[in-house]
Amino acid sequence: MRRFLINQGKSLLDNTRRQHHTTRRFLSILPSTSAPVPVPSRAPLVSLSRFLSSTSKMAASDSASSLPVTIDSINPKVLKCEYAVRGEIVNIAQKLQDDLKSNKDAYPFDEIIYCNIGNPQSLGQLPIKFFREVLALCDHTSLLDESETHGLFSTDSIDRAWKILDQIPGRATGAYSHSQGIKGLRDTIAAGMEARDGFPVDPNDIFLTDGASPAIHMMLQLLLSSEKDGILCPIPQYPLYSASIALNGGSLVPYYLDEATGWGLEISDLKKQVEEARSKGIAVRALVVINPGNPTGQVLAEENQRDIVNFCKQEGLVLLADEVYQENVYVSDKKFHSFKKVARSLGYGEKDISLVSFQSISKGYYGECGKRGGYMEVTGFTSDVREQIYKLATVNLCSNISGQILASLVMSPPKPGDDSYDSYIAERDGILTSMARRAKTLEEALNNLEGVTCNRAEGAMYLFPRIDLPQKAIEAAETANTAPDAFYCKRLLNATGIVVVPGSGFGQVPGTWHFRCTILPQEEKIPDIVNRLTEFHKSFMDEFRN
Amino acid sequence: MRRFLINQGKSLLDNTRRQHHTTRRFLSILPSTSAPVPVPSRAPLVSLSRFLSSTSKMAASDSASSLPVTIDSINPKVLKCEYAVRGEIVNIAQKLQDDLKSNKDAYPFDEIIYCNIGNPQSLGQLPIKFFREVLALCDHTSLLDESETHGLFSTDSIDRAWKILDQIPGRATGAYSHSQGIKGLRDTIAAGMEARDGFPVDPNDIFLTDGASPAIHMMLQLLLSSEKDGILCPIPQYPLYSASIALNGGSLVPYYLDEATGWGLEISDLKKQVEEARSKGIAVRALVVINPGNPTGQVLAEENQRDIVNFCKQEGLVLLADEVYQENVYVSDKKFHSFKKVARSLGYGEKDISLVSFQSISKGYYGECGKRGGYMEVTGFTSDVREQIYKLATVNLCSNISGQILASLVMSPPKPGDDSYDSYIAERDGILTSMARRAKTLEEALNNLEGVTCNRAEGAMYLFPRIDLPQKAIEAAETANTAPDAFYCKRLLNATGIVVVPGSGFGQVPGTWHFRCTILPQEEKIPDIVNRLTEFHKSFMDEFRN
Structure with missing residues (x-):
């Protein structure tokens, strides 16, 4: 059963072609003379129904020819638009995650790790306490009249909440504001x-x-x-x-x-x-x-x-x-x-x-x-x-x-002397220094992989390594009707549960292949991610090495 | 001084022509054979600078011919779009409101009453307590670990916050959710x-x-x-x-x-x-x-x-x-x-x-x-x-x-037996029955005005009375380069501080004139609004009666 499901998942992942369309679009924009991968036009989405059931309803409406709106009658600009950061691979990952709950044994990993998007709190980062204190007080303003509040909230969060409420006409946090925002x-x-x-x-x-x-x-x-x-x-x-x-x-x-x-x-x-x-x-x-x-x-x-x-x-x-x-x-x-x-x-x-x-x-x-x-x-x-x-x-x-x-x-966090200042600084610096360490560790790990080069992450939340894919992998991707970098990323997801975004979603020099990976998984998980990535990459290269 | 400022304001209000464009657009859409008001094309916005200073910066950039973007080079669809609910009259009202702070004696009213938009809390309506309790607990989740919280929050708001947090992956209220929203x-x-x-x-x-x-x-x-x-x-x-x-x-x-x-x-x-x-x-x-x-x-x-x-x-x-x-x-x-x-x-x-x-x-x-x-x-x-x-x-x-x-x-408020239920029902019914009374009072007052007919507000938050404007008022509007209903609404604002939206912002049968007025001012203010409106309307009709 376990092997069957893995193989089924793999075949589903490899057979899809959405990522490909993204590639094609970029290739047509870029001043390139040769498209490295031939792309069939409008190949149908293949048998993803099981994995897509929660966002689309194939059964209910696919044969419904009497419905007025068809894919050919909608705004072509909508059809043309692509947004890879939440594209096909993320959809597949969400379905895998659902399936993991009931079929834990079917997969060689315990959890899906979303490195596709800069979404720190989804990976366990905690919000800055001062910010949330102020927010809660502004949401439920009658807390400000209660004596217990002083035991529960920092004094500067209470002061700040008052200041903000005084800036809002009528202290009405539930009213539409000026269209540019509260003055x-x-x-x-x-x-x-x-x-x-x-x-x-x-x-x-x-x-x-x-x-x-x-x-x-x-x-x-x-x-x-x-x-x-x-x-x-x-x-x-x-x-x-x-x-x-x-x-x-x-x-x-x-x-x-x-x-x-x-x-x-x-x-x-x-x-x-x-x-x-x-x-x-x-x-x-x-x-x-x-x-x-x-x-x-x-x-x-x-x-x-x-x-x-x-x-x-x-x-x-x-x-x-x-x-x-x-x-x-x-x-x-x-x-x-x-x-x-x-x-x-x-x-x-x-x-x-x-x-x-x-x-x-x-x-x-x-x-x-x-x-x-x-x-x-x-x-x-x-x-x-x-x-x-x-x-x-x-x-x-x-x-x-x-x-x-x-x-x-x-833009106006706690200042020296404020009740929250020390804890605020500790939270802020803890997050930023940890991000810097995570970026460094992942960058080094990526540069240790065969055929992978990765510039340093000087800022932001991402690494964008280049993968020198073997010709055999490119051919296999072609056979699977998928862009080569999407082929790699789907294989990675399938083998490790790690979700990254193919470079073709961002654009890249034609004939080069990349993926984007966030540096955001919590620090204690990084060694495991490095191990999984390294192991997967080795076996991928062993399978496809020229 | 007082008289000067009023007259200055009046002339500013009457001279503007934005509302007019709205009228023209609707007239061109509607299958009408005659446009009741001749409209000059692209008349310049006249001397509103004092009243518009906080949203535009005339002085800084008007003569700046070296800037790359001009009104003729932007997307014409943007130019064509109009949104009267926050249009010119509201801009003027905001400036009047600012001016009121320093020039209280210059106006025959103490405050601006915004009846232009369905924005209940801006007019003093309080939020439903249960909803805000839950929101505050979800914003600042560590409150849920504190014993004092049980004295400050209803038990069902605490239960509900836990339930909602359990529905959010990782309880991360600061993370991007599924694009359709949290499942x-x-x-x-x-x-x-x-x-x-x-x-x-x-x-x-x-x-x-x-x-x-x-x-x-x-x-x-x-x-x-x-x-x-x-x-x-x-x-x-x-x-x-x-x-x-x-x-x-x-x-x-x-x-x-x-x-x-x-x-x-x-x-x-x-x-x-x-x-x-x-x-x-x-x-x-x-x-x-x-x-x-x-x-x-x-x-x-x-x-x-x-x-x-x-x-x-x-x-x-x-x-x-x-x-x-x-x-x-x-x-x-x-x-x-x-x-x-x-x-x-x-x-x-x-x-x-x-x-x-x-x-x-x-x-x-x-x-x-x-x-x-x-x-x-x-x-x-x-x-x-x-x-x-x-x-x-x-x-x-x-x-x-x-x-x-x-x-x-x-969609899931407190239920019978819940800690918050009685207070929730009292808040909800208090608001709805008061709205019904306010709608009725305003409807009756409007129907008592000369040349005004108003259908009942069966629902929503608005009345949309029809005003049979005298020919002399229509001609005065024409002279002032303004749609007749906008002319009336600007005069109303100027005389009473009451902000309503001309019917031309919503479309109407050509040759008929309306305005939209919300039923949302707090109930104790309704008699004064009725008085101001009645007095204004009388003097307007006296000025323009055929």
Whole structure:
């Protein structure tokens, strides 16, 4: 029974082809002359029904020809959009996890380890206590009137809750707020950014959103009218950008990060790609830079950032700065600098450069992904364009107030002398130093594998190793109708329970293969993960070595 | 000074023209032969700078010709989109409110009363205690380990928090959840819906979202490929629909609700509009029904609902049922029936009809707008189309967990025998009966005004009175470059501090004028609002009577 189920799972995993479509899309975007893998068009999804039963309902509706909506009648932009971070491999992993409960003996592992997504608390990281104390007090404000509360909560969390409640009109934490977010919280955030950068921040430039994703969608929706509008995106990139560009009907104009120089960003490549896009009639509207990098983990040098800012100025591009990993830097020779600070240091003001910086409470050391808080700072737009951005914000009324409160807290944590300060610092530094150790251990382990090279994770939460796959593995993937890196990742999942995302979901130089793996499993689990990964990789290479 | 400021404000208010554009858009959609008001194209926004200073930065960037993004280069769909509920009049009100702080003597009122939006807690309604207790315990879980907690929280809130935490993988309330929402919470919601309707609900049909708005956007994004795809929407409608249709590049196909029969929905009119749209080459994809109605407040009769379901079945339309006011019914002769229940009662199953029901935690008696919780139940779609809906959900990762928890709580409130039950019932019934009284008082007051007729608010949170504006007022509006109903609403705001939304923001039969007013100000304020409104209306009519 055990062997049967394993083999069944393996065959199911290998036979699927969704990942492949992602590959194809990227290959068609990238200026490549040869696609390394032939891709059949619209191959049917094969017999995944058992494993997909909880998100789709094959039995109920598959033969229902009388239903009005068909896959051919929906918005083709939706069909085109792909989001690998929660794509097919994660769906399979979720089904395996369900199956594990009843069929423990059927698998060579006890649990699924989700290294596919930067979701620290799902892997056991605890929330920062001060933040949650304040949140609870703001949710259930009558606690503030009870004497027992002083025994249960730190004094600074009580003070902070009062301060925040006084910033909310009518202290109504259950009311829609201003569409940009509660003004007093934006003041706090602006002050935190000013302290970080040393340059003034106008709270009215801040738009609070449900995580950074809706802010990114909003800006791309503003900038993209048709496929004749292009956005320069790094390859590899975080697939939210390609997904949102696809949904908004624009064109992704790729520029390559150079793996050989630690995922460096070459201005000459940017220039080349802009010129090529323009020669095809594409108006390049903006440049996306992710710093620290996702999935690549590099932290840009300040000089490189200056070049990028100057490039945007010269070429008339909006700079979309994804800075959600600004607190995740693990190496002493690199430091995070916001693009706003770099631009202002160069002397560029409001009238010189259009710059949007995205921030999130999902990342950092706090990792409050489920609270869906985030914001963007929008500078360098004319007032009529700003009004349109504001209008877009109003259509969804406002972002959730708990996320707004948390966004203000992470930009204004306890200070020396506060009741919570010592425990807060211990929590924060404990998480960040452990992440740095985990990144180092995993990086070294990956570099010890045959045919694998991995740049260091200077920041963010990921490693993005390159795998030199043997020709036989590539052929086997081809036979299984799967991209080679997806083939590897599915095999890895099946053998170890470790979930990673194939490089084809992020884009990569054609003919190279990667995967993205988070550094987030709790530290005590890392040795076991290294062992499982090493053992799997050996046996994979033994099976397919040329 | 006092008189100067009033007049200055009045002139600012009258000179603006945004509302006008809204009118024009609706007029161009509606099958009308004559536009009652000539509209200049692209008239500049006039001297609102003092009143708009906190959301736009005229001084900094207006003359900045070197910035890359101009109003002519942004996505024209964004320009086309309008959202009157948070439109120009609300912006002006916010500025007036700020100005009131320092210039109390300049205005004939002490406060701004926001009747523009269904936002109960902003007007003083308190949250339901049980819900907030559970939320606080889930936010700050270590409270559950403290003995003092039993003195501070009800026993059923503690039990419920444990139950919910056990439903969340790893009890991690700070982790991204499944993209459809936490499975255990969906189970609870499904059970609540089953109890309501008496028909089975599959938890995997439920998609939890940050309020109902993102769910509505998601479905419209799926269905709309171009302006050749149309969505049947009621006129008057909630402007989220027109905004989202504009952003997604589709066509709004209007059908009129009949004011004379209490905002009845005539199948014959639906049929006529579908045929007319089809004759123009528009593929009508879906029918939006808002029940109880927004802005109109009617509750559909079950027979009418059956006709609507049959119509959708016959015409091959997706039925998009906006049921966010399902708990807000104020009259004993009407009752809320979900469209799902009506469809199933008619014998239509999964294979027969495509039906999406939207629900929100912002409305009901709880009014937790700021928590941004909601969901849709998606039934009657083929598995491949469902996969695309799921993919759209994954792109934003998941909705906020506090909103998810609240969505489960409102569908599973305390039961007889629970510690919180009596206080919960008292809170719930207190709010609902007060809302019913407020609706009645305001309706009667409106019907007492010269030239005003107002249907009863059977449900939802709004009244939508019709004003028979004198010709002289229409001409004055024309001179002021403003739609007549917007002219009236701005005058009302200026004279009383009461914020309502002009009917032109929702659509109305050409040549008729309305405004939407919520029933939400706290009950003790209603007499004063009635007085202010009555006094204003008298003086307005005296000024403009033919």
